[in-house]
Amino acid sequence: MDKKYLIPILLSYVAILTALYFAFLYAPTERTMGDVQRIFYFHVPSAWVSFLAFFVVCIASIAFLRTGKESWDILAASSAEIGVLFITIVLLTGPMWAKPVWNTFWTWDARLTTSFILWLIYIAYLMLRSYVHDKERGARFAAVFGIIGFLDVPIVYMSIRWWRTLHPAPVMGGKQGSGLAPEMLMTLMICLGAFTVLFATLLFLRYKTGMVATEFERLKNKIHS
Amino acid sequence: MTGLKQILTIIQKDLILEMRSKEIIVSMLVFSLIVVAVFNFIFDPGSEQIRTTAPGILWIAIIFASNLGLSRSFAREHENAHMQGILLCPVDRSLLYIAKVIGNIIFITIVEIISLPVMVVLFDLDLHGVLPLLLLVLFLGTLGFAGVGTLFSTISANTKSREVMLPILLFPVTIPIILAASKSTSYLLAGRDITQIWSWMRILIIFDVIFLVVCFLLYEYVLEE
Numbered sequence: 361m362d363k364k365y366l367i368p369i370l371l372s373y374v375a376i377l378t379a380l381y382f383a384f385l386y387a388p389t390e391r392t393m394g395d396v397q398r399i400f401y402f403h404v405p406s407a408w409v410s411f412l413a414f415f416v417v418c419i420a421s422i423a424f425l426r427t428g429k430e431s432w433d434i435l436a437a438s439s440a441e442i443g444v445l446f447i448t449i450v451l452l453t454g455p456m457w458a459k460p461v462w463n464t465f466w467t468w469d470a471r472l473t474t475s476f477i478l479w480l481i482y483i484a485y486l487m488l489r490s491y492v493h494d495k496e497r498g499a500r501f502a503a504v505f506g507i508i509g510f511l512d513v514p515i516v517y518m519s520i521r522w523w524r525t526l527h528p529a530p531v532m533g534g535k536q537g538s539g540l541a542p543e544m545l546m547t548l549m550i551c552l553g554a555f556t557v558l559f560a561t562l563l564f565l566r567y568k569t570g571m572v573a574t575e576f577e578r579l580k581n582k583i584h585s
Numbered sequence: 586m587t588g589l590k591q592i593l594t595i596i597q598k599d600l601i602l603e604m605r606s607k608e609i610i611v612s613m614l615v616f617s618l619i620v621v622a623v624f625n626f627i628f629d630p631g632s633e634q635i636r637t638t639a640p641g642i643l644w645i646a647i648i649f650a651s652n653l654g655l656s657r658s659f660a661r662e663h664e665n666a667h668m669q670g671i672l673l674c675p676v677d678r679s680l681l682y683i684a685k686v687i688g689n690i691i692f693i694t695i696v697e698i699i700s701l702p703v704m705v706v707l708f709d710l711d712l713h714g715v716l717p718l719l720l721l722v723l724f725l726g727t728l729g730f731a732g733v734g735t736l737f738s739t740i741s742a743n744t745k746s747r748e749v750m751l752p753i754l755l756f757p758v759t760i761p762i763i764l765a766a767s768k769s770t771s772y773l774l775a776g777r778d779i780t781q782i783w784s785w786m787r788i789l790i791i792f793d794v795i796f797l798v799v800c801f802l803l804y805e806y807v808l809e810e
Contacts, residue, residue, distance in 0.1 A: 425806055480757040487753060491744040497809070501740045504803045505754060508733075511799060512758050515792060519761035522788060523768065 368561040379554035387547040399457045401547055405555035406449040413443030418510035421503035433499040436506055438566035440485050447479045470521040477516050481509040591676050595684035609657045610695055617650035617700045639708040640771035644763060651693045655734045656751045659742035682804040689731040697723055715773045726766030729793040733759050736800040739807050765789035
């Protein structure tokens with residue numbers, strides 16, 4: 361395998377192994393929640409990675425509309441796919457943790473609702489990409505939607521928060537922050553770092569694949585014409 | 586021709602077309618009345634519950650009917666290549682967006698004006714003293730929804746399954762507008778304090794401004810080159 365692919369893959373392999381060690385062996389068991397709390401070390405980094413991914417989609421979309429370079433479009437598409445993967449992990453791990461701790465799978469809290477709507481928006485983004493006739497226009501459509509989708513994130517979050525603060529909110533204790541033991545905080549930081557490395561690797565590989573696919577498409581058209 | 590006159594001409598063109606076929610308004614109207622009827626069966630008719638859900642049903646009827654109208658109006662343009670015709674005219678593309686938004690607002694408003702009295706009768710709503718504010722809320726909600734809807738229906742008209750694509754793009758992104766509009770409406774109809782109603786209306790206005798500015802800026806990118 362080419363060295364430029366091998367290095368990031370090995371790097372994220374080591375990073376994720378370290379994260380697993382810290383999350384399962386190093387971090388102490390939470391007193392009231394028990395082992396189920398360890399899902400937190402995968403849930404929070406996944407949420408972080410998905411936001412990062414959608415931020416990259418927005419930046420790449422703006423760059424694409426400004427320059428018209430196809431590589432920006434491929435970067436946006438790659439990042440969106442990875443973002444959807446991680447936001448799906450967030451939506452799956454959240455209820456797994458919430459059922460034993462909150463005694464409910466779901467609550468219409470600002471963060472949960474925003475993640476869910478975000479998931480819907482970027483599923484729509486991927487659908488839009490695959491439903492267009494003309495590739496060049498499709499890329500512009502996707503870029504426009506990618507920008508609006510990301511700008512929508514804080515708006516959705518604020519609207520849900522106002523909606524919730526004007527209503528009796530379901531009782532849920534301090535999930536994180538104040539009560540976090542130093543070992544737990546360190547584990548979280550290591551997991552955040554490891555997931556970021558994993559994201560960068562996935563994005564790099566997906567982007568390269570996208571570039572090869574585009575080049576292949578171009579050569580194929582050249583032969584046909 | 587001045588900008589204002591150009592806008593008016595495009596709106597006039599859409600209205601004349603609609604007056605000849607009556608296709609869009611009639612289908613939107615029938616659809617919104619069907620939604621109202623169906624929801625009346627889902628929630629026990631005549632019960633107290635229906636009154637608290639009436640604002641929600643009103644907005645569901647409006648956004649579903651708007652979705653139908655938006656997708657029809659742009660499909661028609663696409664089929665008859667109207668858009669190419671307009672783009673050949675020396676009209677600024679941002680003016681085209683404004684004209685399209687106003688045209689869509691007119692269609693949706695006509696549907697609202699007819700279906701609101703029907704809802705008042707069916708759900709026995711009391712509009713004493715709240716009618717001017719209710720009309721304002723209806724307008725603000727319609728403005729935001731049509732603003733985003735105009736941009737997205739231009740996109741979806743150029744995709745493979747346009748009738749499916751429009752709501753998938755439009756609904757998740759406009760959730761803040763739908764939420765603020767239906768909250769304002771339900772507070773109004775429940776006779777809440779004016780400061781509480783105003784707090785949601787203010788949010789609705791802020792969202793309208795943000796969405797309209799962003800869509801206005803991005804509209805030229807979704808038109809054909």
